[in-house]
Amino acid sequence: MRITTLETLLQHDIGTAGRPLSRAAIESYQAEALYQLVEYCRLRSPFYRSKLAEFDNQTISSLDGLSALPLTSETELREQGHHMLCVSQDEVARIISLPSSGTTGAAKRLFFTEDDLERTRLFFRIGMGNLAEPGQKAAILLPGATPDSTGYLLAGALQAMDVRSEILGLVSDPVAVARQLVAGRFDVLIGFPIQLLAVARVAEARKMELPMIRSVLLCSDYIPKSVSTALAASFGCEVFSHYGTVESGLGGAVDCAMHCGMHIRETDLLIEVIDPKTGYPLADGRWGEIVLTTLQRRAMPLVRYQTGDLGRLLVGTCPCGSTIRRLDKVKGRISLQRKLRSGAWIDLPTLDEVLFGLPGLIDFSAAIDENAGQDRLCLTLQCLPGHEDATVEAAGRLLAGQPQLCGVHVQVEHDSGYRRLHQGKRQLFDQREFVCHETACSSSLLNPCR
Structure with a gap:
């Protein structure tokens, strides 16, 4: 141990x-x-x-x-x-x-x-010791073009550990990044959860021979368990989590x-x-x-x-x-919880946990609007080619089983082809004229059993 x-x-x-x-x-x-x-x-x-x-x-x-x-x-x-x-x-x-x-x-x-x-560099260097070893090579899929940005500081910390690294930046085109991973022969991947999942699924669908990944570090204010599980299965390695903010x-x-x-x-x-x-x-x-x-x-x-x-x-x-x-x-974020007319709450992390277990899903956007006085949840899925219809059908079925969506009309569709992945923080947009301004700090969201 x-x-x-x-x-x-x-x-x-x-x-x-x-x-x-x-x-x-x-x-x-x-x-x-x-x-x-x-x-x-x-x-x-x-x-x-x-x-x-x-x-x-x-x-x-x-x-x-x-x-x-x-x-x-x-x-x-x-x-x-x-x-x-x-x-x-x-x-x-x-x-x-x-x-x-x-x-x-x-x-x-x-x-x-x-x-x-320097304190941040020191934390990165010592913290990365949990998942990287001297002589290995890491791909940093985080912002790093600016001096002292997250990727830049992380690269410096890895260098002090005798771990080589390349800053690839945020994932926009998962196919292009998968090719970079194949060419780079990396041991360690560091990036945002949904973006790394998109790369893994695209590479698997295209039968691209990725290098043997030894470990993955996911960095975000929220890391869906469904994504961690899928990445561990795709890469056959340990998946670590990091929480940090500016x-x-x-x-x-x-x-x-x-x-x-x-x-x-x-x-x-x-x-x-x-x-x-x-x-x-x-x-x-x-x-x-x-x-x-x-x-x-x-x-x-x-x-x-x-x-x-x-x-x-x-x-x-x-x-x-x-x-x-x-x-x-x-x-x-507590402020990004959305209250429905029924009194129930819904948020993007809940949708992430429900949907990212679907093997054909790469990314999705979500918004709440209203139709004839009823809340409507609209989702646009980005899917692997050939998996669109099955993924849309499965997503609709899963969402229909969520008790907090009782009385909500759920509309699921898909994009055609690969579009640009989310580069910033994802959120569930609320486009209703009636928006409940009650904060999400009420009982159900803070229940330890949630």
């Missing part, structure tokens, strides 16, 4: 190299780092100086004082981001802008120093060989889960909104930042033997 490689990172940071890592040691380190972070932010950031003016830092003698700190919202990050900055512009090595998910609104801008980026510093948590949750980079990130309706912390095992605090970020620290992602912390110790806390599979 091999323990997660993140043990090495935490032992180095905490100063316990060569000794077993305990929860007490991790939490003591985090409490001290949190205390120093609050002092640093109040000293250097106009935003935090005002926001934390009434906060008594002496209450952070342990992590029990964490919930006394105010939450930081996405709106505050968009509107006050420049006031969150704790360093001069000369010290900023990288700025990442994330456009608003709506048609209007300011972009989120995240600032990083070179030291911040706010987390691109790296966040990665699973080990036991695949029982993703171990968190706990000396960099303090993660908690709250009830998004009340803001109260939830016990391990309860589903809620992921909130993160960046313990070592220099340029733009985030204190109790509400990510908007639905997740939970797992109870107990990983079977690998590590006491590092673990995130369960993250279930996507």
Whole structure:
């Protein structure tokens, strides 16, 4: 049994190299780092100086004082981001802008120093030790043309491990990428779940002889189990999961060989889960909104930042033997849950789990509209050539069996030929004139049994 490689990172940071890592040691380190972070932010950031003016830092003698700190919202990050900055512009090595998910609104801008980026490289290097070995070759199917982008940082981390890599970028044409994989003789694949599945299925349908893939790393805020299972079967290898966002510093948590949750980079990130309706912390095992605090970020620290992602912390110790806390599979954005007229909820992750088990499916788009006062779910499938009719029929049959779609008219059709795969975040579009603005933080979505 091999323990997660993140043990090495935490032992180095905490100063316990060569000794077993305990929860007490991790939490003591985090409490001290949190205390120093609050002092640093109040000293250097106009935003935090005002926001934390009434906060008594002496209450952070342990992590029990964490919930006394105010939450930081996405709106505050968009509107006050420049006031969150704790360093001069000369010290900023990288700025990442994330456009608003709506048609209007300011972009989120995240600032990083070179030291911040180095912490990400270090996490990538040590985290990749779970699935890559010196002398191997990796294909990075992530954005990487820009210096210090995710793919660029990952390539640098792999080079430090003596693992060669090529940045192939996001998958637009799965046939072309499959040919690149055949020519490149790669051992490790790193990319978005749906895009890698499209490549695998196209290659199999065309009887292309892909190299023997040793491991796959899926990177996303939501990774369908149906996709992980299909990729493991297609490539005949282990499939690992990684959760990370720009706010987390691109790296966040990665699973080990036991695949029982993703171990968190706990000396960099303090993660908690709250009830998004009340803001109260939830016990391990309860589903809620992921909130993160960046313990070592220099340029733009985030204190109790509400990510908007639905997740939970797992109870107990990983079977690998590590006491590092673990995130369960993250279930996507809470704000992208859609309430139906029946009172039931539907979201894209649910549709993904239902549909991507169909072997002829490559990708799909989905939207809700209305017809004669009834909700209508419209899906357009992208299928392997020759599999269109069977896949459309099977999809309709599967969706008809979903209880939350009772009373919803389901319309399924297919595209002709290969179109461009989704390049950004996929979502279930709501095109109804009547849109329920109730948030998805109500009971059923946060039920642990969901």
